[in-house]
Amino acid sequence: MSSKKLSSVSIGTFIGMTIALAASIRNVPDVAAAGWPMFLYMAIATFMFALPICLIAGEFGSIFPEKGGPELWVRNTLGDDFGFATSWLLWTILFPGMVVVASALPPLIAVAVNKSSLGTDNMFTLIVILVSFWGMTFLNRCLDMAKITGKWVTWIGIYIPFIIMTLLGIAALIKTGIHPNSILQSMHPEKIIPLGSSGAKSLNYFSPIALIFVGIELSSVYITRLHKASDYPIGVLATLLFMLVLNLINGFMESAIISPSKINLNNIVQPIIVYNQILGLPAWINNIFSILVAIGVCVQLSAWVSGPGKTMLASARDGYISPKLKFWKKDKFGDSPAIMYVQAIVVSIFSCTYLLIPDINRAFLDLVNATNVIYCMVYIFMAIGFIKMRVKEPNLKSDFKVGNSTVAWIIGIVLIVIIIVIMVATFIVGTLFNFIIVAGISAVIIILPFIFCHFKKDSWATEVKALIKEKKN
Template sequence: MAKSKSLSLFGLIGITMAFFGTVRSVPTLAATGWTSIFYMFLASFLFALPITLLSAEFSTTFPVEGGPQVWVEKALGKKWGFVTSWLLWVQMFFGMVMVASTIGVLFGYVIGKPELASNNMFILATILICYWGITLLNIKFDMVKIAGNWGAVIGVYIPFLFLIGLGIAYMIKNGINPDGYLADFHFKDLWPDFSDLGSLTYLSGIMFIFTGVEISSVHVNKMENPRRNYPVGILFSVIAIIVLNLITGLTVADGVPNGKMELANITQPYLIFLKDFGLPTVLANIVSAMILIGVLTQLSAWVLGPSKSMLKVAQEGMLPPFFQKKTNRDIPITLVLIQAGVITVVSLAYLLIPNVSSAFLMITCTTTILYCIVYLLIGISAIRVRYTMPNIDRPFRVGNKGNGLMWVVAILSLASTLIAIAVSFIPPDIFKASQYPFYIGFQVVATLLMIGLALVIYKFKKPEWKISEVEEERSKAS
């Protein structure tokens, strides 16, 4: 009996589009003005697309749970497989601080106190209260089931479409704003200003839009004719993402006065557009509340997802028994509390850098660096597996025959990933010169510490750490 296929080409496009449909990164894109066109092309076709194609081959060749950890382990061994799973967990420490930082900004507008959006102490307080609150709720209740898909509809899709509509209408009505980021256009504005290296850091934030792009590849085995439909669907999705993000980014860049972009404040362009049309600004409060729901829903999903993946790694003997503790609801309690504790420490960056936009961009870049190291391992593994397992069945294959196209795609992926890592270490132009050492030091220490911890833990792992099948069954029954 033929294996049932349930995912259509349009279904794949819908899943991919839903994953990247967010307004959170729009200010970072808009802050680059006309250069956003170049940055989006680089991020989409030279970064996201190659990684997606490599992931598609891996996920169909090794259709087992584990994703990147399994792929890297098959090519480079258990040590680097563990490093991969570890980095996918610890990058969340920084990523969730970045996501949670928008809560304070949004909440300030919801309660009619927009001045709180730039108050670093208020942002820090809301991060800690909300993240710990969501963590404790997830330990007690199934919050993802409670929130359901309505959180994404209310908090992502509706605000995104509303912002696109407002932005297009604003540009049609006013044309190019002489005080905006798109004023005084010259052809050279389409290219990065390499004399101002600090401006290149925004590329890292834009590439962050596409981190996690490999997730859609897990659906390849459900598709009819994946060799044809998957690349068609992904290419269409990437083009659609470019168009939608550029429309939104350019219209926001046109509306916000040059030099006044608040990277963590997505409510800012809504207010500008609403005031221009003479619409009640209370709509901005409503939109802020909707986006806030979306952010809280996303945080809730991330509280348990990565930690449950790490629990499986721990039970395989990679982490001490202390990390394997879980509640009667299978909540990995130790891992969940550790990640909440580390997120608390990382969020203290808002004390050291009072400027909310600066701290937001710094933490975004750190997340991008850690995720990109995973992509480097995937790129290297993709080439290696072609030679160590040349005859294994590949339902989806990059290139019909030979390894030439695989080399091209992998090299593109490795090159763009290295560029993303390199620019992430450059202090952004919104930082003062006196803050450069702290910015660079933060990135270097965070990166080396996260990788170093993984290597040290692996080196000193003990055989008795591995949980036996009997113990696992006993644990499930208790």
């Protein structure tokens, strides 16, 4: 009885863990760039995208409490091939996704060393991405990075920067009001509805705003540790409201002061520099802020270097990958060296987007959109699997259910419809070249796992088991 009590999690702790899992300061420029429609986009992303994901994940997590997450849920509802496809997608998301995360480092480093012009230099951006990702790959090969970084990094990389940005932004906005040349220009709340050419242009940012909540479904692993399963939706809603308010406050303040021609989407420190100029504060605040956020970004990179690859390691050990690739081999930290090196090579290739597309904002958006499309396929699999589970096995034992069958259908369909809207918004805005980049990356990554399943040999599973047994001996 006491051990159960020790492992339980209060609703306040659950909210904190979920915020640490999903919240990130690097999304604020995307929110700000949308202008007045940010309020509509954030509301849709919060209540019609993130909330259904959390509710579906909550029921799945309660029914299938074993480790595995989306891969396990999809495998148990749609079959092994879709389970492998989910595992593959969760791994390959890091190819464009980690380029997006690592691209936050160049402006941070540039400000930290007082060479801000480097932050918009494509070659410098490429070099920093390559050095940081390969550096984290080698560190994870040699050291137990999860143990070294610990929980304190959440405060350094997320909470403290968010507090600094919010306080400085409020002070700057009180002093200047909405700048006439800013993204918002003036007080026009009617512009919240994206109409006309400017409204259509703001659709560029709907997909990146939805991406703020990507990964939040993983908080469902804590549902079995809550004092009451009924606390889960309350905790999720509180977390989503916190993220909604914090991102809107900071996005609004940045868009009220920075002009649309000067905003840099991968420069998290840009609003801090502007706020400090308005308030007449010392420049060293910019340096300290940059260093704090850079530490947070590096730790996030480190977690992604080792985390998603574990899904492919499990699939390789189940015989979905040829043993010759050695994806099945583990090191002393439980990671696959072969997987880590392959992903580092592919991330390096994706990084070259910054050379192919001179506009650094456009390159950033294309990579964000590709990441979102790939992750949204995982959510579509989850939604279809959820509906199928409710139809075929409505009486499965669960501590948490989202409602009756009608409610379950509505939640699943709402999520699928919003994902379709996100994808359409992603593809209709931008040039043909941008469409080809995003569609090409997404299509190749989504189709490949089904090709692998088609050519999979039954002998692979037997070979892998023999190799694992041989290695143990």
